[in-house]
Amino acid sequence: xxxxxxxxxxxxxxxxxxxxxxxxxxxxxxxxxxxxxxxxxxxxxxxxxxxxxxxxxxxxxxxxxxxxxxxxxxxxxxxxxxxxxxxxxxxxxxxxxxxxxxxxxxxxxxxxxxxxxxxxxxxxxxxxxxxxxxxxxxxxxxxxxxxxxxxxxxxxxxxxxxxxxxxxxxxxxxxxxxxxxxxxxxxxxxxxxxxxxxxxxxxxxxxxxxxxxxxxxxxxxxxxxxxxxxxxxxxxxxxxxxxxxxxxxxxxxxxxxxxxxxxxxxxxxxxxxxxxxxxxxxxxxxxxxxx
Amino acid sequence: xxxxxxxxxxxxxxxxxxxxxxxxxxxxxxxxxxxxxxxxxxxxxxxxxxxxxxxxxxxxxxxxxxxxxxxxxxxxxxxxxxxxxxxxxxxxxxxxxxxxxxxxxxxxxxxxxxxxxxxxxxxxxxxxxxxxxxxxxxxxxxxxxxxxxxxxxxxxxxxxxxxxxxxxxxxxxxxxxxxxxxxxxxxxxxxxxxxxxxxxxxxxxxxxxxxxxxxxxxxxxxxxxxxxxxxxxxxxxxxxxxxxxxxxxxxxxxxxxxxxxxxxxxxxxxxxxxxxxxxxxxxxxxxxxxxxxxxxxxxxxxxxxxxxxxxxxxxxxxxxxxxxxxxxxxxxxxxxxx
Numbered sequence: 001x002x003x004x005x006x007x008x009x010x011x012x013x014x015x016x017x018x019x020x021x022x023x024x025x026x027x028x029x030x031x032x033x034x035x036x037x038x039x040x041x042x043x044x045x046x047x048x049x050x051x052x053x054x055x056x057x058x059x060x061x062x063x064x065x066x067x068x069x070x071x072x073x074x075x076x077x078x079x080x081x082x083x084x085x086x087x088x089x090x091x092x093x094x095x096x097x098x099x100x101x102x103x104x105x106x107x108x109x110x111x112x113x114x115x116x117x118x119x120x121x122x123x124x125x126x127x128x129x130x131x132x133x134x135x136x137x138x139x140x141x142x143x144x145x146x147x148x149x150x151x152x153x154x155x156x157x158x159x160x161x162x163x164x165x166x167x168x169x170x171x172x173x174x175x176x177x178x179x180x181x182x183x184x185x186x187x188x189x190x191x192x193x194x195x196x197x198x199x200x201x202x203x204x205x206x207x208x209x210x211x212x213x214x215x216x217x218x219x220x221x222x223x224x225x226x227x228x229x230x231x232x233x234x235x236x237x238x239x240x241x242x243x244x245x246x247x248x249x250x251x252x253x254x255x256x257x258x259x260x261x262x263x264x265x266x267x268x269x270x271x272x273x274x275x276x277x278x279x280x281x282x283x284x285x286x287x288x289x290x291x
Numbered sequence: 292x293x294x295x296x297x298x299x300x301x302x303x304x305x306x307x308x309x310x311x312x313x314x315x316x317x318x319x320x321x322x323x324x325x326x327x328x329x330x331x332x333x334x335x336x337x338x339x340x341x342x343x344x345x346x347x348x349x350x351x352x353x354x355x356x357x358x359x360x361x362x363x364x365x366x367x368x369x370x371x372x373x374x375x376x377x378x379x380x381x382x383x384x385x386x387x388x389x390x391x392x393x394x395x396x397x398x399x400x401x402x403x404x405x406x407x408x409x410x411x412x413x414x415x416x417x418x419x420x421x422x423x424x425x426x427x428x429x430x431x432x433x434x435x436x437x438x439x440x441x442x443x444x445x446x447x448x449x450x451x452x453x454x455x456x457x458x459x460x461x462x463x464x465x466x467x468x469x470x471x472x473x474x475x476x477x478x479x480x481x482x483x484x485x486x487x488x489x490x491x492x493x494x495x496x497x498x499x500x501x502x503x504x505x506x507x508x509x510x511x512x513x514x515x516x517x518x519x520x521x522x523x524x525x526x527x528x529x530x531x532x533x534x535x536x537x538x539x540x541x542x543x544x545x546x547x548x549x550x551x552x553x554x555x556x557x558x559x560x561x562x563x564x565x566x567x568x569x570x571x572x573x574x575x576x577x578x579x580x581x582x583x584x585x586x587x588x589x590x591x592x593x594x595x596x597x598x599x600x601x602x603x604x605x606x607x608x609x610x611x612x613x614x615x616x617x618x619x620x621x622x623x624x625x626x627x628x629x
Contacts, residue, residue, distance in 0.1 A: 227627035229586060262585050
């Protein structure tokens with residue numbers, strides 16, 4: 001009999017919580033003091049319901065202006081099973097002259113069970129707001145005594161700067177070399193073709209006529225971008241008209257070179273070598289733009 | 292008369308002959324120069340070009356001017372090798388007869404053999420021609436016939452490809468030159484060709500070419516030219532570089548658009564092709580009043596001697612008409628001398 005009575009009483013004790021549509025409800029708020037103008041105040045509402053009940057998102061306060069001094073900046077609802085976590089982020093725009101008590105307005109959350117609505121009220125929450133400064137602001141000799149915060153100290157980045165400089169230097173060197181390989185600096189090289197040829201000729205004599213002719217051929221080929229022959233001089237002048245003024249010397253050079261390399265019995269004399277050097281000097285002058 | 296004087300005389304005759312051909316077939320000076328080079332270097336010539344641009348007239352005029360016994364045959368799809376060697380018929384008494392065909396008719400005095408539309412003939416005919424061109428002899432009636440003076444001129448048009456047989460590589464290689472004949476460019480020449488009645492009757496035009504009668508001396512002349520015109524070691528190096536570049540153009544810096552250069556060529560120039568090139572270059576040096584060959588001589592004959600000897604990978608075959616001239620130009624533009 002006693003056991004039966006305990007069971008009946010236990011069942012009666014449970015019956016109330018089974019019928020409750022909201023099994024858990026809590027409003028989590030931060031500290032209720034120490035706020036100033038412009039502060040954001042988060043508010044979290046946690047609701048757990050029975051399985052057939054769902055939250056009506058339309059019943060939550062709308063994002064935007066709530067009243068003259070209060071804005072609701074963000075409304076986030078996160079649902080995990082039958083647990084709703086509603087995060088509200090208010091922002092206060094009130095400049096009190098002294099510490100003042102203000103209230104975040106309460107509202108009613110609606111839950112629906114089929115066609116039936118269940119209301120769960122969120123109570124208003126009171127907090128105090130402090131002024132930013134005294135009622136009568138003091139003036140210092142430097143001006144306004146209110147000053148912005150000290151900027152945060154910078155992190156030490158010397159090491160990173162050294163690393164960056166080294167990487168950029170290496171990258172620039174590689175890019176320059178790549179540009180050189182792709183022929184991006186032909187003008188720079190083309191401007192010193194005959195300078196280098198003259199330097200090589202300076203170390204040669206008429207006994208090295210074959211080498212001397214090859215040096216000049218090489219310089220002309222490099223200038224032309226492809227091997228240059230007597231019968232292609234016309235095309236060469238079209239691309240490099242400034243060399244037309246030494247047409248006679250270039251004609252002599254190719255005729256001489258043809259005879260030297262491709263026919264028998266050609267003996268170089270000092271005058272030929274001097275003429276070759278003269279030609280190279282003329283080319284150097286044109287290359288420098290002084291002729 | 293010493294050899295130098297002889298060469299000078301012959302050169303004057305050759306240049307006179309060239310001028311005469313240029314007056315008969317106008318606006319084709321480069322092609323005429325190449326044919327003259329081939330004739331005096333004793334090489335066979337293949338002409339390619341559009342229809343009606345004067346290929347046949349040019350070859351007939353050259354044959355007429357050279358003199359010597361002349362034979363002509365038209366390439367057709369049903370032409371068989373035997374048709375070149377003999378033909379059979381019933382004579383007026385009703386008896387079957389066998390007479391020598393176009394190749395054998397003149398025996399060893401056959402000079403110019405003109406094969407018109409060669410690509411219309413079957414490969415069997417090409418095979419017979421191979422031997423006639425390379426060895427200047429054929430075998431018929433159980434014995435060899437020799438043609439010490441034979442010069443084969445062949446032509447084909449590049450418009451029609453139906454019912455034609457592409458010449459095999461071996462046959463092409465036996466031609467010293469393949470010369471493209473394009474329409475004359477100048478307005479004056481085109482006007483002449485349209486309105487001057489002289490060019491309307493090709494038979495009379497060709498008959499007007501004076502027979503120089505130099506043909507049967509050509510072998511001796513060509514031999515003399517090849518011996519007298521000198522080539523220096525530097526020129527040998529240049530020719531060798533050109534030859535190597537026809538096999539591995541990428542090693543000489545030749546680069547064509549949208550082409551993987553190592554995969555471009557299946558075969559480069561053959562030794563026979565290079566010997567033809569040097570023969571033609573020596574002949575050009577002789578015609579240019581020189582006793583030594585210059586790089587420009589090789590460059591002048593390189594395209595006509597080499598284009599038909601380079602065989603592209605089949606994957607580039609459909610771009611042959613574009614790639615081959617670019618490749619030849621690229622090689623000539625990249626190989627330096629000295």
